Amino acid sequence: MRRAAPLGAGAKSLDRGSTFQAERRLLERRKPLAAASPRRAADPPKPMRHRPRRRPATEQEIARDWHELVCRSRRCVKCGGQAGPYGHHAIRKEWMRRMVVLARHMWDLDLGVPVCAPCHDRHETKVDPITRAELAAAGIWQRLVQWARLLDERYFPGHAPVLTRLERDYPMEAA
Numbered sequence: 001m002r003r004a005a006p007l008g009a010g011a012k013s014l015d016r017g018s019t020f021q022a023e024r025r026l027l028e029r030r031k032p033l034a035a036a037s038p039r040r041a042a043d044p045p046k047p048m049r050h051r052p053r054r055r056p057a058t059e060q061e062i063a064r065d066w067h068e069l070v071c072r073s074r075r076c077v078k079c080g081g082q083a084g085p086y087g088h089h090a091i092r093k094e095w096m097r098r099m100v101v102l103a104r105h106m107w108d109l110d111l112g113v114p115v116c117a118p119c120h121d122r123h124e125t126k127v128d129p130i131t132r133a134e135l136a137a138a139g140i141w142q143r144l145v146q147w148a149r150l151l152d153e154r155y156f157p158g159h160a161p162v163l164t165r166l167e168r169d170y171p172m173e174a175a
């Protein structure tokens, strides 16, 4: 087909198109056969990554467990009431996603702050944000700093974007 006498450009592309479609139809017909013999050279290469035997948890399941573990039997860092149903992400998830390598740490338990729903709302709407002093009083600030330093060392040697972000989001209160 490729060596056919040159035709007009339009006719040529039309010819190629129909050949392509014919090949596709052939490939589609061969699918069941290819599936039956897994070692065929025509098989697409297997991705070089670890394949867990069990179905990996969906993000929704991970999120549900995260909120549960962050809040269960914990007191709200602001008012001391029962925390939950949703924990607070000390660093915004959107920022973690944008930092790409940090996306996999988005559900680290170290990142979770137990809060009650009304205090969480008041934090998110900036009416009454969670402060560094409140986090420190609950013993969470030091844990967060440690977590941030580990991530900075691992992914950004010589820089400290995670710690910088944390310190910016929870500034030292003016004396």
Ligand SMILES: [Zn+2]
Pocket (backbone or CB within 6 Å): 076, 077, 078, 079, 080, 081, 115, 116, 117, 118, 119, 120
């Ligand atoms: Zn509260």
